[in-house]
Structures are given as structure tokens and as C-alpha cells.
Amino acid sequence: MAGSLWRSTLSQVVGWVRRSSIQSSVSRRGMQTVTLIPGDGIGPEISAAVIKIFEAAKVPVKWEERNVTAIKGPGGRWMIPPDAKESMDRSKIGLKGPLKTPIAAGHPSMNLLLRKTFDLYANVRPCISIEGYKTPYTDVDLVTIRENTEGEYSGIEHVIVDGVVQSIKLITEKASKRIAEYAFEYARNNQRNSVTAVHKANIMRMSDGLFLRKCREVAENFKDIKFTEMYLDTVCLNMVQDPTQFDVLVMPNLYGDILSDLCAGLIGGLGVTPSGNIGANGVAIFESVHGTAPDIAGLDLANPTALLLSAVMMLRHMGLHPHADKIQTACFDTIRDKKFLTKDLGGNAKCSEFTSEICRRVQDLDGGH
Amino acid sequence: MAAVFRRSLGAVVKDLYSLQWQQLASRPLSLSANVCGPEAAPARADATFKVTMVPGDGVGPELMTAVKEVFKAGDVPVEFEEFHLSEVQNMATEEKLDEVLNSMKTNRVAMKGKIHTPMEFKGELASFEMRLRRKLDLFANVVHVNSLPGYSTRHNNLDLVIIREQTEGEYSSLEHESVTGVIECLKIITRVKSRRIAKFAFDYATKKGRNKVTAVHKANIMKLGDGLFLQSCAEIAQLYPKIKYETIIIDNCCMQLVQNPYQFDVLVMPNLYGNIIDNLAAGLVGGAGVVPGESYSAEYAVFETGARHPFAQAVGRNIANPTAMLLSAANMLRHLSLEYHSQMVSDAVKRVIKQGKVRTRDLGGYSTTGDFVRAVVENLRHRSVY
Numbered sequence: 001m002a003g004s005l006w007r008s009t010l011s012q013v014v015g016w017v018r019r020s021s022i023q024s025s026v027s028r029r030g031m032q033t034v035t036l037i038p039g040d041g042i043g044p045e046i047s048a049a050v051i052k053i054f055e056a057a058k059v060p061v062k063w064e065e066r067n068v069t070a071i072k073g074p075g076g077r078w079m080i081p082p083d084a085k086e087s088m089d090r091s092k093i094g095l096k097g098p099l100k101t102p103i104a105a106g107h108p109s110m111n112l113l114l115r116k117t118f119d120l121y122a123n124v125r126p127c128i129s130i131e132g133y134k135t136p137y138t139d140v141d142l143v144t145i146r147e148n149t150e151g152e153y154s155g156i157e158h159v160i161v162d163g164v165v166q167s168i169k170l171i172t173e174k175a176s177k178r179i180a181e182y183a184f185e186y187a188r189n190n191q192r193n194s195v196t197a198v199h200k201a202n203i204m205r206m207s208d209g210l211f212l213r214k215c216r217e218v219a220e221n222f223k224d225i226k227f228t229e230m231y232l233d234t235v236c237l238n239m240v241q242d243p244t245q246f247d248v249l250v251m252p253n254l255y256g257d258i259l260s261d262l263c264a265g266l267i268g269g270l271g272v273t274p275s276g277n278i279g280a281n282g283v284a285i286f287e288s289v290h291g292t293a294p295d296i297a298g299l300d301l302a303n304p305t306a307l308l309l310s311a312v313m314m315l316r317h318m319g320l321h322p323h324a325d326k327i328q329t330a331c332f333d334t335i336r337d338k339k340f341l342t343k344d345l346g347g348n349a350k351c352s353e354f355t356s357e358i359c360r361r362v363q364d365l366d367g368g369h
Numbered sequence: 370m371a372a373v374f375r376r377s378l379g380a381v382v383k384d385l386y387s388l389q390w391q392q393l394a395s396r397p398l399s400l401s402a403n404v405c406g407p408e409a410a411p412a413r414a415d416a417t418f419k420v421t422m423v424p425g426d427g428v429g430p431e432l433m434t435a436v437k438e439v440f441k442a443g444d445v446p447v448e449f450e451e452f453h454l455s456e457v458q459n460m461a462t463e464e465k466l467d468e469v470l471n472s473m474k475t476n477r478v479a480m481k482g483k484i485h486t487p488m489e490f491k492g493e494l495a496s497f498e499m500r501l502r503r504k505l506d507l508f509a510n511v512v513h514v515n516s517l518p519g520y521s522t523r524h525n526n527l528d529l530v531i532i533r534e535q536t537e538g539e540y541s542s543l544e545h546e547s548v549t550g551v552i553e554c555l556k557i558i559t560r561v562k563s564r565r566i567a568k569f570a571f572d573y574a575t576k577k578g579r580n581k582v583t584a585v586h587k588a589n590i591m592k593l594g595d596g597l598f599l600q601s602c603a604e605i606a607q608l609y610p611k612i613k614y615e616t617i618i619i620d621n622c623c624m625q626l627v628q629n630p631y632q633f634d635v636l637v638m639p640n641l642y643g644n645i646i647d648n649l650a651a652g653l654v655g656g657a658g659v660v661p662g663e664s665y666s667a668e669y670a671v672f673e674t675g676a677r678h679p680f681a682q683a684v685g686r687n688i689a690n691p692t693a694m695l696l697s698a699a700n701m702l703r704h705l706s707l708e709y710h711s712q713m714v715s716d717a718v719k720r721v722i723k724q725g726k727v728r729t730r731d732l733g734g735y736s737t738t739g740d741f742v743r744a745v746v747e748n749l750r751h752r753s754v755y
């Protein structure tokens with residue numbers, strides 16, 4: 001009993017020391033480089049908006065813009081341009097706008113390529129209700145962490161005989177352990193109280209059983225965080241009735257895809273949801289998950305909230321908490337005031353007006369200190 | 370180009386009229402796929418219908434008691450044959466399963482609670498419930514998502530039907546460990562079963578006068594598997610020109626269900642997505658306690674709750690909500706052509722909920738299961754005075 005208390009305080013101290021060391025390393029380094037991938041459609045507009053807001057907040061970040069349209073490398077395999085890869089490997093942090101996958105271009109989707117190149121194994125989506133953007137669900141405050149490399153999306157399918165198709169769902173010990181460890185570390189670093197593993201081990205006894213076993217093993221090393229497990233259908237049932245009972249959710253690929261979109265729907269859709277992808281080797285790419293919206297591209301009507309909140313997530317990951325809090329407060333205050341809202345949030349302001357309003361508030365918050 | 374189209378359509382139609390489809394197709398369009406064997410006997414006042422009952426685990430037995438009490442009070446001509454099958458309590462053996470199957474084959478109609486699957490891996494990959502389902506070939510699961518009058522949730526006046534393929538897909542129980550630490554789980558999709566569930570969905574929509582059928586899939590990722598499902602649905606949709614056919618990806622569907630569920634009418638989907646959407650939709654109207662559901666095969670019908678949870682933490686505490694089971698029992702009576710009794714039971718239940726005085730804990734009240742059942746019986750008596 002006393003041993004666990006000692007262990008939990010020790011782990012909290014370790015977490016605090018680690019956080020403060022990251023912060024001091026950033027300030028020692030001065031400007032940190034971030035690879036920016038504007039994307040297609042409304043991508044360039046919302047990226048410009050984010051750059052403007054970061055300037056107003058005096059964030060010590062240097063942007064490096066890169067393009068990631070696939071090119072055919074030696075050996076005939078599709079890959080991202082080498083300068084983009086080199087930039088990302090150097091800076092380790094990326095911010096990405098929406099990418100378009102052209103049909104019949106011969107290459108796989110860009111998101112898939114990025115995922116494979118940097119081994120982005122965890123997809124993190126924090127879903128927090130936005131005051132001022134009313135949905136039937138208030139008080140949502142949860143994080144979905146989804147394993148992004150295997151599971152049902154391994155892409156291994158074949159036609160056995162005509163009319164019978166078999167898809168293979170792959171669960172490995174290594175990937176399950178990795179995602180569970182990431183989930184618990186995330187919970188610790190962000191002061192979260194509990195982690196819930198979502199599974200369907202009553203039906204898929206071996207595969208989800210393995211996932212669950214790994215989660216339980218990792219939970220042993222993180223005694224300060226409460227660990228529960230819940231069936232996928234129970235989670236869905238309770239999520240739409242009372243989302244406040246959930247904190248951090250960790251799950252394999254398919255369930256993660258569905259649940260993270262469900263949670264995005266609870267807070268208002270993909271236009272206001274941030275998302276981050278964490279890779280091995282310390283690479284982290286933060287992105288907006290909505291589409292490229294080609295019909296409003298270039299018309300200054302886009303809503304930069306999703307990319308902005310992803311950028312805030314990025315700042316937190318880099319340890320720049322004061323700047324992150326400032327920008328997030330400014331953004332939420334602007335939406336709550338309802339004077340400058342873009343069309344999808346119910347107003348009729350332009351993207352540039354919305355951005356300027358947020359910049360003004362950020363500078364006000366700065367001036368107030 | 371048109372000739373190719375006509376030829377492929379001809380091939381589809383010929384396929385559908387092959388021997389195995391003769392049985393399903395050679396009946397009037399007004400009947401759905403579940404009434405397929407000898408015609409159900411017309412209701413006679415002196416005859417009782419025999420129905421197999423499997424209470425299952427958790428609160429199943431309590432809910433079944435509620436149904437029996439209400440039926441007794443309403444003089445419903447139904448007699449139950451009970452079987453206690455339970456995997457967790459080790460009362461499930463092959464012989465018991467065979468007994469239940471034989472009883473079902475004679476009676477053709479059953480009421481069932483949830484047979485809980487124990488978490489430990491006992492060497493059998495398929496749970497008891499799945500084996501029961503496969504042996505009876507209960508391929509279609511229909512869940513009626515209707516908002517209850519008098520109980521308001523975040524989304525009111527919902528009226529959805531969710532049709533889910535129940536025998537293949539991700540629940541094939543085909544798993545193996547290729548190397549230590551690497552496990553493969555197979556998801557099987559076949560054209561025959563996809564067509565069968567699609568035809569069931571469109572027949573159901575036609576019979577109940579519904580306008581739209583939406584197929585839910587993830588064919589952008591699982592191109593071959595869900596692609597086959599989608600192709601089968603599209604082929605069947607061509608045979609029903611009066612019903613609108615749409616498709617939607619599962620994650621977008623979940624998002625739309627919590628933001629704007631009124632755009633959906635009838636949803637059809639493979640196994641796992643069905644499980645998710647059943648529970649999601651049940652949560653939208655009030656939880657697992659208020660949504661009835663049934664499973665159909667070509668010859669049998671099994672009536673149960675829509676969201677299948679044993680709800681073990683409520684066992685013995687008399688707090689479970691019997692609404693779902695009672696509404697499902699009313700649906701069963703309608704299936705047996707006992708229209709009068711069916712209407713009586715469902716009206717009584719709805720009246721109690723509308724009055725709002727007696728509500729179980731999941732709907733925000735403090736009444737026990739017993740209180741609720743008594744209130745329903747009271748309301749029954751009111752009606753049968755006429």
C-alpha cells in the first residue's frame with residue numbers, strides 16, 4: 001500500500017521533471033523548427049491563418065514549408081519527396097493541412113504514405129466541447145488514442161473463390177504494447193486520471209485478447225493511473241448517453257477510427273477537431289482531419305479552427321504550454337462571443353476576419369500580463 | 370453498353386431465381402423473408418401458441434418473469450417452454466444446445482435473453498450464442514429504434530430500423546497465432562450472404578412502407594471485402610426501384626447519427642458495424658432498456674432486446690428496465706398474428722412510460738422492475754374491460 005503510494009509520487013515527480021526539462025531545452029535552443037505542409041484546397045489559407053496567429057502570439061517557432069506530393073523513387077516505389085523527409089527528420093515536428101488523394105493517380109493515399117514513412121503508430125484526438133458552438137452534448141472532455149499501423153486496416157485482403165472475400169485483421173504483441181505505453185504516458189503527461197481499453201475480446205477472443213493482455217501488463221507499471229476495460233458496444237451505448245464518464249480511451253485501429261469520429265461528432269464535427277500522429281523516433285505530425293473543401297478554396301471562407309487547435313496540441317507536445325494556453329483561450333473566446341464566426345460555425349465572417357480577431361485577443365492577453 | 374448492362378442484370382436475376390432463391394422469391398412481395406415455411410396457423414381463441422424461452426444470464430430471468438406476468442394478466446394464449454442455457458454458469462453443454470434447437474425447430478418462435486460469453490479463453494473460439502445463431506442460421510438482426518413518447522432525450526421523434534447481417538463478417542471466430550505475438554483474425558464476406566441480407570432489408574422496407582435504405586460500409590479501406598458487400602447491395606437495389614438506396618461510410622455514419630439522425634431510415638450493414646450502430650442508436654433513444662430487436666432466419670424468428678448486454682451488475686436488485694423485452698414480446702405476438710394482444714401489451718407499456726410516474730432507474734426514476742410490471746398490468750386491465 002505504502003509502496004504504491006511511493007511509486008505514484010515518484011512517477012509524478014519524474015513526469016514533472018521531464019516536462020520542465022523539455023521546456024528548458026526549448027528555451028535554450030531558441031527558435032524551434034517545424035515542418036509545415038499546407039496541403040490542398042483550403043490548406044494554404046488555413047495554414048496562413050495559423051502562421052499569422054503564431055506571429056501575433058510571438059511563439060518561438062520557425063516554419064519550413066514543404067510539399068509532399070508523391071513521387072516515384074528508385075525501384076518504382078512511391079515515396080514522399082526527399083527534401084520533405086529530410087526536413088521532418090531534422091525538425092521532428094510537423095503541422096499538416098488537408099491532403100487530396102487524386103483518384104486513379106496510381107499512388108496510394110498521401111496519408112498512408114506519410115504514416116508508413118515515419119511509422120506514425122498513434123493517432124491522438126482530444127475532444128473537448130467548445131463553448132459557443134452548441135451541440136446537444138456539453139461537457140465532453142475525452143481523448144481517443146488509436147493504434148494506427150495494424151489491426152483491421154492492414155490492407156491484406158484476397159478473393160478466395162469467386163464470391164468469397166477474406167480480410168485479415170492483424171494484432172501483434174509489439175504494436176499493442178507500444179500503443180498502450182504511449183496511452184499511459186500521455187495520460188501522465190497531461191494530468192489525466194484514467195485510461196480505458198476498448199475491445200471486443202468476447203467475440204475476437206485471441207486477437208483482442210492479446211491487445212487487452214498487453215494493456216493490462218503496461219497498466220502494472222503505471223499505478224498512478226486508473227485502468228479500466230470496456231466492450232466496444234458498451235462504450236458506444238454510454239458515450240451517446242453520458243460522455244463525461246470517459247477520460248482517455250485506447251484501442252486498436254478500426255474501433256479507433258469509428259470512435260474518434262463519433263467523439264468528433266459529439267463536439268461539432270471534423271471542422272473543429274484537432275488531431276495528432278505520433279511516430280517512432282520521436283516524430284510527431286499534427287493535422288486537421290477534415291477534407292480539402294475544393295468548393296470554397298481560395299474564397300477566404302474556410303474555418304481554421306481545426307488546424308489551429310492541432311497547432312495548439314503541437315505546442316503542448318513541444319512543452320510551450322503558456323503560448324498554447326494563450327492561443328486556445330483566444331480562440332475559444334472568439335467563438336463564444338459569436339461576433340466573428342465563419343459560415344460553418346453559423347456566422348458569416350470571412351476567414352481573415354476570424355483570424356484577425358483571434359490575433360487581437362492574443363495580443364490583448366499578452367498586453368494584460 | 371446498354372446491352373452489357375441488360376445482360377449483367379439478366380445474369381443477376383437468373384442467379385436470384387436459382388433453386389435456393391426459389392424458396393425465398395416465390396412468395397408475394399408483401400411478406401418478408403421470415404415467413405417462408407408452411408403458412409402460420411391463423412389465431413384461434415382456444416389454441417395456445419408454444420414459444421421457446423431461453424432466459425439467459427444477467428437480468429434475463431427477471432425480464433422473462435416480467436413478460437410472463439404481463440402475459441398472464443392479459444390472457445395471452447401463449448405457452449412458454451423454458452430452457453436454462455448459460456455458458457458462465459457451466460450449464461451449457463452440447464446436449465442442452467440440441468434440446469433447445471429441437472424445441473425451436475418445432476415451435477419456430479422463441480424469446481431469448483443474452484447468453485453471456487465468459488472472458489476466459491476456454492478453448493472454444495465461438496461463443497454459445499454464436500453457435501446457436503449459426504445452427505439456426507439466424508442471418509438477419511432487426512433493431513427498432515423508436516423514441517418513446519413521454520421520455521425525451523437529446524434527439525426526439527426518432528424512427529430508425531437497423532438491419533444487421535449476423536452470421537459472417539468479423540464474427541467468424543477464425544483466429545490463429547501464426548508466430549508467438551502475431552495473431553490473425555479473419556473477416557469473411559460472401560456474395561451469397563450479402564445478397565441475402567440486402568434482399569431482406571429491401572423486402573422489409575417494402576413491407577413496412579419505408580422510403581430509403583442506406584448501406585453502411587468501409588469500402589474505402591477494405592476494398593475487396595466491403596466492396597463486395599456494397600456491390601451486392603447495389604445489385605439488389607436495382608430490383609426495388611421504389612426504394613431509395615444510399616451508401617455511407619461507417620465513421621461518417623456514426624458522426625451523422627449523433628449530429629443529425631433524422632436523415633436515416635433503414636440501415637443495412639455487416640456484422641461488426643451493426644453491433645456498433647445498434648448500441649449507438651439505442652443510446653440515442655434511452656439506452657439498452659428500451660430498444661426491442663429480433664433475429665430472423667428463413668424459418669425461425671427469435672425475439673430479444675436490441676442492445677444485447679447481460680447487465681450483470683443489476684442481477685437480483687430488481688432495477689432492470691423490462692420495456693425492451695415487453696415491446697419485443699408485443700412484436701412476437703404480432704408475428705404470431707395475435708394483433709389484438711400485441712396492441713394491448715405495447716399500448717400498456719407506452720402508456721406507463723408516457724405517464725412518467727413509474728420509471729426504472731435507467732430512465733431517471735426510482736421504481737423497481739416489479740413496480741413497472743405492476744403498472745403495466747394495471748394499464749392492461751383498463752383496456753381489456755372493453
